[in-house]
Amino acid sequence: MMKTSILFQIYVIDSADRKRFEETGQELAELLDEEKLSAVPVLIFANKQDLLTAAPASEIAEGLNLHTIRDRMWQIQSCSALTGEGIQEGMNWVCKSVNSKKK
């Protein structure tokens, strides 16, 4: 029997916790450096968008230098785990990316 494994990464950021953006950026960079997971699609959820204090996804993307990622597909999706907003869109992107890699 042939075994296939589907790999992807999901990273959840608290968009309202600006104090931790720097730490978050370092953690994400380490995650992306992980050799074994190179080329694996990565979805970044910019969570807690229901809060007025939340930084917009575009600002987070810029702060984390996401546009410098070249070795894998990536997507940042604003969402709220509280209201459910954006979760489906994010998961759709993951499914699409995983499928496009299989071809």
Ligand SMILES: Nc1nc2c(ncn2[C@@H]2O[C@H](COP(=O)(O)OP(=O)(O)OP(=O)(O)O)[C@@H](O)[C@H]2O)c(=O)[nH]1
């Ligand atoms: N307003 C709001 N609160 C959220 C959202 N998602 C999670 N929370 C709240 O944030 C708090 C932390 O959530 P956890 O699920 O414990 O997250 P965690 O990453 O384990 O938290 P840390 O221990 O801080 O790293 C909880 O009180 C959640 O209810 C969201 O989208 N909006």
